[in-house]
Structure formats: structure tokens, C-alpha cells
Amino acid sequence: MGSNRYMLFFTPDLINEPITYRMVKDFDLMINILRAEIDDTGGRLMIAFEGSPQQIKSALKYLTDNKVQIKELNEYVHKDADRCTDCGMCVSVCPVSAFVVDRGTWKIIFNSDKCIACGMCIDACPPGAMKLGQ
Amino acid sequence: MGLKRTVEEINARIKKGDAVVMTAEEAIDLVKKDGLEKATEQVDVVTTGTFGAMCSSGAFINFGHSEPPIKMSKVFLNDVPAYGGIAAVDAYIGATEESSNGRHDYGGAHVIEDLIAGRPVKLKATSKGTDCYPRKEIETFITLKTVNQAYLFNPRNMYQNYAVATNSSDRTLFTYMGKLLPNMKNATYSSSGQLSPLLKDPKLRTIGIGTRIFLGGAQGYVSWEGTQYKTNVPMRNGVPSASARTLAVIGDMKQMSTEYIRALYMNRYGISLAVGIGVPIPVIDEDIMRTCALTDEELFAPVVDYALQSRNRRPIQEVSYAELRSGTINVKGKKVKTSSLSSYYKARQIAIELKRQIMEKEFLLTQFVQAMPEERAIRPLDVRSREEVL
Ligand code: SF4
Numbered sequence: 001m002g003s004n005r006y007m008l009f010f011t012p013d014l015i016n017e018p019i020t021y022r023m024v025k026d027f028d029l030m031i032n033i034l035r036a037e038i039d040d041t042g043g044r045l046m047i048a049f050e051g052s053p054q055q056i057k058s059a060l061k062y063l064t065d066n067k068v069q070i071k072e073l074n075e076y077v078h079k080d081a082d083r084c085t086d087c088g089m090c091v092s093v094c095p096v097s098a099f100v101v102d103r104g105t106w107k108i109i110f111n112s113d114k115c116i117a118c119g120m121c122i123d124a125c126p127p128g129a130m131k132l133g134q
Numbered sequence: 135m136g137l138k139r140t141v142e143e144i145n146a147r148i149k150k151g152d153a154v155v156m157t158a159e160e161a162i163d164l165v166k167k168d169g170l171e172k173a174t175e176q177v178d179v180v181t182t183g184t185f186g187a188m189c190s191s192g193a194f195i196n197f198g199h200s201e202p203p204i205k206m207s208k209v210f211l212n213d214v215p216a217y218g219g220i221a222a223v224d225a226y227i228g229a230t231e232e233s234s235n236g237r238h239d240y241g242g243a244h245v246i247e248d249l250i251a252g253r254p255v256k257l258k259a260t261s262k263g264t265d266c267y268p269r270k271e272i273e274t275f276i277t278l279k280t281v282n283q284a285y286l287f288n289p290r291n292m293y294q295n296y297a298v299a300t301n302s303s304d305r306t307l308f309t310y311m312g313k314l315l316p317n318m319k320n321a322t323y324s325s326s327g328q329l330s331p332l333l334k335d336p337k338l339r340t341i342g343i344g345t346r347i348f349l350g351g352a353q354g355y356v357s358w359e360g361t362q363y364k365t366n367v368p369m370r371n372g373v374p375s376a377s378a379r380t381l382a383v384i385g386d387m388k389q390m391s392t393e394y395i396r397a398l399y400m401n402r403y404g405i406s407l408a409v410g411i412g413v414p415i416p417v418i419d420e421d422i423m424r425t426c427a428l429t430d431e432e433l434f435a436p437v438v439d440y441a442l443q444s445r446n447r448r449p450i451q452e453v454s455y456a457e458l459r460s461g462t463i464n465v466k467g468k469k470v471k472t473s474s475l476s477s478y479y480k481a482r483q484i485a486i487e488l489k490r491q492i493m494e495k496e497f498l499l500t501q502f503v504q505a506m507p508e509e510r511a512i513r514p515l516d517v518r519s520r521e522e523v524l
């Protein structure tokens with residue numbers, strides 16, 4: 001369920017269209033807007049979908065039909081397990097608590113499906129274990 | 135007062151395979167279960183561990199002589215300057231030294247890690263040339279296998295406790311304590327608390343010059359008091375509740391592993407070296423067992439506001455390691471998320487590994503040759519005239 005996070009890119013001519021509104025209405029999706037920004041290059045909307053795989057598939061098709069570019073955000077950052085020392089510096093820096101301490105082993109677990117791609121952990125990790133996606 | 139043991143007696147038991155060795159965590163549980171007196175009778179050695187950023191670290195390397203020979207004066211290892219003002223082919227590479235080629239995220243600590251990992255490192259050196267050392271420059275590659283000696287000699291490691299860092303200002307601060315978010319959105323700390331070597335023997339009754347320790351995977355030694363060693367600090371439960379003693383340590387890099395030595399880059403601050411150290415504490419009497427069994431609930435650290443850019447930062451309050459480790463602390467009524475800079479996971483691995491080595495007779499304890507200073511106050515550096523310093 002949690003992996004349904006996308007970055008939607010709107011070219012400037014699309015910004016005034018109520019695309020997201022129609023998508024929510026027509027496909028009966030629950031959405032959560034994680035981040036939204038607009039500048040002269042267009043708009044970027046980070047969004048999480050909740051719904052059946054079929055609903056999400058149709059919604060994504062609707063978006064591409066309307067010339068919205070889509071990027072899946074499952075792997076915005078990844079943790080290099082060899083590099084990670086399980087210190088925990090990332091834990092208090094991540095705004096959505098994607099890092100948790102396992103209180104049995106004291107290892108730091110990274111739940112990438114919570115990530116909202118803010119980039120805060122990348123330069124906060126002292127041994128450089130947090131790296132940009134693929 | 136109850137039972138007493140000497141280090142020789144303990145070593146004799148280790149050699150016979152009879153010694154009872156426990157990590158500090160196990161010792162805590164045992165004292166809770168059986169009480170102090172019984173636990174003291176049962177346990178010979180308690181192992182401790184820490185793995186954290188220890189900036190004051192570095193390595194001496196002897197490269198061997200080239201043909202024709204050179205008296206190296208400027209020395210670079212992977213473009214990181216090393217100190218070459220020692221004889222002809224000796225150099226010291228400091229962990230925090232930054233690369234001379236403009237890369238901020240590579241420095242002395244990375245050279246040390248590369249060497250321990252077995253990776254080739256580029257050596258560049260220049261000289262004025264002398265009659266006995268005619269060569270003026272050399273560029274070549276070295277590894278730990280090609281050099282004569284390479285040993286870590288860290289002037290200040292293993293701080294006995296350390297302040298918790300937070301930031302009340304409205305901008306993010308980039309410090310050696312990591313990224314401190316504005317408006318006290320987080321706090322960082324750096325101690326393994328109930329596993330930390332110097333918190334478990336707070337007066338250094340069993341640790342002194344010559345004490346054999348686990349250093350970066352090798353068997354190393356305590357070589358001197360650490361720089362900035364001090365004893366005049368606030369105490370809680372008989373243990374300093376602020377940064378106090380430190381130790382200088384030495385050990386052979388050729389025996390070390392990158393599991394326990396790791397280069398760090400603190401964004402917009404600089405380079406540091408994470409060093410893994412374990413100290414075995416001989417259970418010489420009940421008092422040492424009592425401190426070995428102190429828990430995170432009983433060990434405290436001061437919270438300090440790094441928004442104040444002064445050496446006189448006053449602690450806001452004290453918090454226990456149990457609170458720090460819970461994930462949030464309460465600072466002036468505000469819930470603040472905590473992050474550890476040192477790895478409790480690795481600290482535990484080190485304590486477990488040291489226990490294994492002792493039980494398998496690979497590691498014997500040492501009676502130190504000289505105790506550490508009982509009292510020491512720290513001196514500040516002020517701008518003074520020639521007369522004022524006399
Ligand atoms: S800050 Fe980096 S090294 Fe430390 S636990 Fe997080 S990912 Fe691992």
C-alpha cells in the first residue's frame with residue numbers, strides 16, 4: 001500500500017488545469033499531498049495514492065494522457081548497508097520518521113515507503129550511507 | 135569490604151579457561167538478579183565498548199626509503215596533506231585534515247580507512263634535496279603491506295561522557311555533533327552510555343598507561359592521558375555528568391578492520407574518524423562491579439545549546455541516557471527528538487567480540503604501569519601578552 005508515492009511534473013501550460021481534482025473525483029482515490037511547488041519551469045506535486053491497484057493504474061493513465069509526467073518515488077534514497085554504522089543520526093533529522101531504531105538489536109531500520117524525498121538524510125549521514133535512488 | 139581480585143589472578147583463570155566474562159549489559163542484568171555481592175563473586179571481567187566520532191585521531195606511517203633516497207618534507211596521501219616534519223620518511227596523517235584538491239568530503243580519516251581496507255593510496259612527497267638525500271620528489275602508491283609501520287596514535291579518544299547538542303536558533307547548524315535543526319527540533323548525543331568504557335570505571339581504578347584495549351579491531355594500548363583530560367566536573371551517582379577524562383591510545387593499523395574504523399564527513403563541518411574501542415574491566419572488587427552495573431537510567435549528560443557560539447556554553451539541564459535513548463527528551467517543556475552519533479549497535483558488537491577474545495584466551499588483561507592523574511583542571515586559551523604568560 002505505502003509504495004504508491006509519485007512525483008507529478010506539470011508543464012507551465014498545465015498548471016491552471018484542474019487535473020488533480022478531476023483525477024480524485026473520477027477515480028475515487030484518497031490522496032495525500034506531501035509536497036507541492038510551482039515556479040517558471042512548471043509545477044511539481046508529490047503525492048501519495050490510496051486505492052486499489054486498478055484505481056491507481058487508471059489514475060496514472062489519466063495523468064499521462066493529460067501530459068503529466070510521473071516519477072515513482074519508491075527509491076528516492078537508499079541506505080548502503082555496508083556503509084551504515086547504525087549510529088542513528090538520521091533518526092531525528094527525517095521529517096516523517098522513516099528511520100526507526102530496533103530496540104532489540106539497536107540497528108537502524110529504514111522504511112523507504114515513508115520517505116517524502118526531502119533529501120535531509122543525505123547530508124546528515126556521517127559515513128555517507130544515504131544515497132540518491134537507483 | 136568483600137571480595138578482592140588481582141589482574142594476575144584473573145589472567146590465570148583466563149589461561150585455564152575458567153574466567154567468567156560478561157559484557158556490561160550482561161553485568162547489569164546479573165547485578166539486578168543476584169545483587170552486587172554475589173555478582174562480584176561470579177564475574178572476573180566486564181567488557182565495554184564504544185564506536186563514535188573521535189576527531190583527535192591520526193596515524194604515523196613509515197614509508198621506507200626510495201632509490202635514490204628522499205628526505206620528505208611535504209607529504210600528500212591521496213592529495214591529503216600529512217605532516218612530514220619528522221625525520222626522512224615518517225609522516226603523521228591527521229584524521230580531520232582535508233584534501234588539498236578542493237574535495238571537502240575526503241580527508242585524513244578517509245586515507246586511514248582506505249589503507250585499512252587494503253586499497254592503494256597515492257603518496258606524493260617533495261624535498262629540497264640534500265647530499266645524503268638527493269631526491270627532490272616522488273610519486274608512487276602504497277598500501278598497508280608496502281609500508282614498514284602504520285599505527286594509529288590518537289591523542290584524545292574515548293571521552294568520558296559528552297554533552298548533548300541542540301540548537302535554539304532559527305537556522306540549521308552544521309557542527310561536529312551533526313546537523314542541528316532550528317528551534318530545538320532535534321538533539322544529538324555521542325556516548326554508548328551503559329556500555330561506555332570510562333563511565334564504567336569512572337575513577338580509572340583499573341585503566342592506566344599500558345592497559346591493553348580493543349582498538350579498531352586490533353589489540354592496542356592506552357599510551358597516555360588524553361588531551362583535555364579533566365576531573366573537576368559535576369558528578370551524578372559517582373560518575374561525571376559532563377565530559378571529563380580522555381585517553382590517548384595506540385594500535386597497529388595492519389591488524390585493524392574497517393568494521394571498527396570508519397571515515398566520517400560532517401556536512402559543512404569537516405572530516406572525522408569513527409573509532410571502535412573496547413576496554414576490559416577486571417572486577418577487582420565490589421565497588422568496580424557497582425559502577426560496571428550502572429544503567430542508562432543512572433548515567434547523565436548535560437544538554438548544551440550550540441546556538442551560543444562561545445566556549446562558555448552553560449548546560450540547559452541534565453538528561454539521562456535512558457531518556458536520550460528513548461528517542462525524545464524534554465527540554466524546557468519541549469519534546470525534542472534525539473539522534474545518536476555513536477553507534478550503540480557497534481558498541482555492543484565490540485563488547486561481545488572482546489568477551490569472545492578473552493574467553494578464547496586471545497586477549498589477556500594488563501595491570502597498568504602508571505595510573506592516570508587523579509585531579510586535573512582544564513585550561514582555556516586566552517589572548518595574552520608575553521608578560522601575562524610568565
Ligand atoms: S545516519 Fe547514516 S550511518 Fe547513521 S544510522 Fe542513519 S543511515 Fe546509518
Ligand code: SF4
Pocket residue numbers: 076077093094095096097098114115116117118119120121122
Ligand atoms: S529523504 Fe527525507 S523523507 Fe526521505 S528518508 Fe531522507 S530524510 Fe526522510
